[in-house]
Amino acid sequence: MADVLVTGGSGYIGGWCVLALLEAGWTVRTTVRDPAREPQVRTMLREPGTRLQVVRADLGGDAGWAEAAAGCRHVLHVASPTLTHQPRNDDEMVRPAVDGTLRVLRAAHGAGVQRVVMTSAIGxxxxxxxxxxxxxxxxxxxxxxxxxxxxxxxxxLAERAAWEFVGGEGSGLELATVNPTAVLGPVLGPDYSPSLNGIARMLDGSMPTVLPFATGYVDVRDVAALHLLAMTEPAAAGERFIATAGHSLWQREVAAILRERLGERAAKVPTREMPVWAAQGLARVNPEMRALRKLLGRNLDATSAKAETLLGWKARPIEDTITETAESLLALPK
Known part of the structure; x- marks a missing residue:
């Protein structure tokens, strides 16, 4: 038996959610697509014992989800389908995300779960x-x-589908969503969130100039803490919560923090910002940059006032998170 099911415990946010739950005394069950990864997951989460169960369930199919949710009081739905290539069309990414979310919610509803907290995004x-x-x-x-x-x-569309589900056939199941901005923080292993790639590329010199856009950032440990609050606080049922630390930062500001905090270890961090017109031109021909095209020259600021006021959540200073992210990446075996 387990108190909480966490989907995708081998992932970056999912792993930190599992750690936060274990630290708070919960018994956790987490899903992986490949059972062979269980030893790696247990090593990453530093939990060899019985308070963590690892089971197989894939968002792409129905098998295993009813068993994964059985006996759980809560579900943190963190997992999200990922692609190893640029999608040929929108449905290649949209359909698995929507269908996977509905699989988890149906399993939770069928198992009598009280509340699901879904990891959505500022996206x-x-x-x-x-x-x-x-x-x-x-x-x-x-x-x-x-x-x-x-x-x-x-x-x-996956979050929209989740709200429609609990408003219809999933009536009686409570839902809350956490919508993080770009998630940074210490890594648990060599497989980390794509949002850390920008820091990694600044540090290793593969990003010669920073791109001209601003977004919010938040520490993965604070994202995990917000998941637990959204899971346990009565006021969180039926609510969305943006997770971000203070105001947004331009990439040039992130680079400046790295240089100030790390000194010589940030010697390869870029000092120049690419002009908007040049970045837009590059985005038209570079598939990796195409997803950023709509962000260039823009400031996507957001506020966590709701989480702070309603749940008492508080994010740590993002300058500290950026520093710890960099130090964690630099410490990874080469």
């Missing part, structure tokens, strides 16, 4: 809008018809 909040001077809040939804990238579209 379901802040994209496809005109320029604005005010921060995005939980009342905002991404406009999926505004030519946004497949990832943001998939996060938006």
């Amino acid at each position: 379901a909040v802040a994209y496809g809008h005109p320029d604005r001077d005010t921060p995005f809040t939980e009342r905002d939804w991404t406009d999926v018809d505004a030519g946004i990238a497949p990832y943001q579209k998939s996060k938006t």
Whole structure:
């Protein structure tokens, strides 16, 4: 038996959620796509014992989900389908995200789970809008018809599907969502979130200039803490919560923090920002940059005031998180 099911415990956010739950005294069951990864997951999470169960379930199929949810009081749905290539069309990313979310919710509802906390993203909040001077809040939804990238579209439609489910056939199941901005923080192993790639590329010199856009950042440990609050606090049921630490930062500001905090270890961190026109031209021909095309020259600021006021959540200073992220990456075996 387990108190909480965490989908995708081998992932970056999922792993930190499992650690936070174990530290708080919960018994945890987590899913992996490949059972052969169980020893690696246990080593990464430093939990060899019986308080962590590792089971097989894949968002791409129904098998294993009813058993994974059985007996659990809560579910943290953190897992999200990933692609190893650029999607040929939006549905290649959207359909698995929506279908996988509904599989987890149906299993949770069938098992009598009290509450599901779903890891959504700022990508379901802040994209496809005109320029604005005010921060995005939980009342905002991404406009999926505004030519946004497949990832943001998939996060938006998966979250929409989750809210529709609990408002219909999933009646009685409580839902809360956590919508983080770019997630940074210490790594648990060599497999880490794509949001850390920007820091890694600044440090190793493979990013000669920073790109001209600003977004929010948040520590993965604070994201995990917000998941637990959203799981346990009565006021969180039926609510969305943006997770971000203070105001957004331009990439040039992130680079400046790295140089100031790390000194010689940040010798390869870029000092120049690419002009918007040049970045836009590059994004038209570089598949890896295409997803950033709508961000260039823009500031996607958001606020966590709701989580702070309603749940008492507080994010640590993002300068400390950026520093610890870099130190963690530098410490990885080469």
